[in-house]
Amino acid sequence: MQATENKLTTDPATQPAMTGSMDWLKHPDRFVRRHIGPAPSDVEQMLAVLGYRSLDELVDAAVPANIRLAKLLKLPAGRSEFGVLNELRAIAAQNQVFRSHIGLGYHDCITPPVIQRNILENPGWYTQYTPYQAEISQGRLEMLLNFQTMVCDLTGLEIANASLLDEATAAAEAMMMCHRLQHEESRDVFFVSQHCHPQVIEVVQTRAKALNLGIVVGNHLSFNFDGRLFGALVQYPDTTGAIHDYQAFAEDAHRAGALVIVAADLLSLTLFKPPGEFGADVAVGSAQRFGVPLGYGGPHAAYFATREAFKRQMPGRLVGVSKDSSGRPALRLALGTREQHIRREKATSNICTAQALLANMAAAYAIYHGPEGLKNIARRIHRLTAVLAAGLERLGYKVGQASRLSSSARGDTDGQAGRLPYFDTLVVDLDARNSSDLVKIAETHRINLRVIDAKTVGVALDETATVEDLRALLQIFNIGPVDFSLEELVEQPGPVIPSSLARTTPFLTHAVFNRYHSETEMLRYLKRLESRDLSLTTSMIPLGSCTMKLNATCEMVPVSWPEFSGIHPFAPPAQTQGYRILFGQLEEWLAEITGFSAISLQPNAGSQGEYAGLLVIRKYHQSRGALHRNVCLIPTSAHGTNPASAVMAGLEVVAVACDKEGNIDVADLRAKARAHKDRLASLMVTYPSTHGVFEGSIEKICAVIHEFGGQVYMDGANLNAQVGLCRPADIGSDVCHLNLHKTFCIPHGGGGPGMGPIGVAGHLVNFLPGHPVVEVRASARGADNLKVELQPIGAVASAPWGSASILAISWVYIAAMGAAGLTESTKIAILNANYIAKRLEEYFPTLYQGHGGLVAHECILDLRDFKSVTAEDVAKRLMDYGFHAPTLSWPVAGTMMVEPTESESKAELDRFCDAMIAIYGEISAIETGRIDQQNNPLKNAPHTAEMIAADNWTRPYSREQAAFPAPWLKEHKFWPAVGRIDNVYGDRNPVCTCAGMEAIQPER
């Protein structure tokens, strides 16, 4: 180990960068000082409590020596925030932001500044966690309920979830739901319209292939259903912009016993008939154009709506209305207190992290504009498109989609040359011209068009389109100025939506969508919701396995730069050189951190990384003629997404036992691996384990799997305990996903966004995900060793690099921390966890300990011995002390898993421990009969301001004891918005749109 690594780099005076004479001329500020919570003097005190002389001594005792990395990572040296942002600016400047008319499911839009500043760029919103602790999450739960209501209204369906990851994966989830809903095994074929967006088609195909489902891609106008079909997917408007009347198609499908999924553009549904009214069973799509920047592919919220009858099969999180202890309406995640849908192998989906922040933005956009505002935005786009169509026709072009479709088209035309109705997208037949020539001309005007084929281009308009854009487009198509004016075109009659396709039903009639149209009202609404939610801006969120560390402002700032946020995901490579540099460097750094040969940045959540990684493993076996290898061993302690992903990847799950220390039972593992040796595909293992310890036998575990022909998938959710100390590839894993929204500082956004890239060893590089629209090829280290041709598993997400814009966050983090800073960070994460375990050991013993009696970066506190209070009571009581509870009852029921992260200072750790110790005192009073077993501060927690201020206080403890049990609360009190929520009531009386809220919530 290098000497510099032993020093506390949190002290700038000991920074390696400061030792040379020239280094003294650099600004003394180092980001590592901002990211790491404890000051060097605190570290010394904490080590003294733990009985270690140095941080390295502690880390040497906690992390098994056989897996330690014997060198410093090869990464750039740490820098100041200012320096890193300047460097990134230079990279961003190599992106060119062209006006995009590409369409294909992504449209530029205007993010209302009040939403940009107060949600997207506001840590009060973006540092929230998924709303499992509902009493302190009422703000985002209300906004997500608004999102669900908006989606139900616009799609005409009965129930919608609180977001999915992107349009294509939402379509794949819908296909799987339709398959689950079928009871006949012989139904194993799914129809996909050839006029769906190409990325949607490919993601669905990738998913189907893993499950041995057949996909027929064809023309919905000529398709004949048979008894093998379980479902069908169509796009509305289709990828060429045409709006079809799918009513007859849906009837045919239903007659044949198949379900119908419509991938629909939400904005178009303000003018056109909603899918629920023409027979759709499911509607999916993207809410991106509701105020969310393009971001070169994301993050954006996808939506998923269906019939009430299917709600128990629905993927994703669902917000529902229930009541609190005072009988008042209160919101929480419905159909289960945690993930209603991730039931291990029986899961309806593996989706955990979704896109809450972006769903909140989309709902806020709909609230700000209201139904009339949205309709006006849509009408204007539609009218501009009609003017453009008229202009192009005047120039002699054939415009529209009719020429491209069968003349037996079912459905209305708009009466003009038999053209099918459109909303915002036109297809232009260039006749004598070449698409590529025209596209080049357009690029000289900094405009992007979509190439459909050699003689056809597509043009999509959006909210940002102007009359000047139309002029520029006409000039491009005419290759010179046109001899007519736009005014002449505007005088012609506007587009008429055929009555069979026009929307006639009202939408967004609820008060919330009609109340906040002035900026003052909107600002106050957003602030009101924010104030009901506990985020990292209030106190530490010690959620084990979630790594709620600092999301530094300098990491977040670049996400809003237009050079990152304003680029269409399918913009030509020449315009995205800055992004390519960012991806290349990030891939290289992540490869160095993990020890792998290559990284794919496509999966946009940990769950998607798991699924993609397992598909890579399957493809590898297939390439060796061993497709029959389909058994996946998973320890019983695994996160629910692991078995759910394995099933999605077509694998059979076999559980492996854990011993009483929480470690994988190696004898059982060996026995299971041997028993399935001919069919063993992989093991999924989390390291350090979900029990919070560095298992000493991890190398042996990997060796056993390899011995029996399997591959090792490492769940990298706990990578925060590994960075700089050990590496997944060195330990023996073949694939690993990294939750960039844990270890690499992407904020959790109240339940998303996230990113789950995968790293793979050299023999798996050829199988990494591809993309049908943009060529993606991970830069592989040691690529010379690759002997076979690329055989990508197909696309696993809509966009080639997932939620590309937030990759800048992780880039800034790694660049600013540098190798020494990252290693230091890991060591402090381990120190902080052990400090908490030590301070609380007398009160709440740590369930599992590893090497040296120490934990890794988190500790499981055992509360199972208490007779009259539960871990849930403690979680709710922590709210009264101003804290978010640790992870509750996972991975062991009746426990709390605490992960403080390196970003929390000693003062904050002490405050948390003081709160826990004070609660222990309250528990003792209950257990010894000094306080009533039911009517006590824990059972009645959390206490709201309303309860404390009530004229009638009859509880056997004081108001002060209820609401101000610790001294710091006098300085700053976070008030839970509602009392304890009744989950059972909510599930018995499900209400998942704001209709119920409006009825029960009095006007403020």
Ligand SMILES: Cc1ncc(COP(=O)(O)O)c(C=O)c1O
């Ligand atoms: C151990 C573990 N694995 C996988 C996941 C899934 O990651 P994501 O939520 O990004 O899908 C989580 C999420 O909490 C986790 O804790």
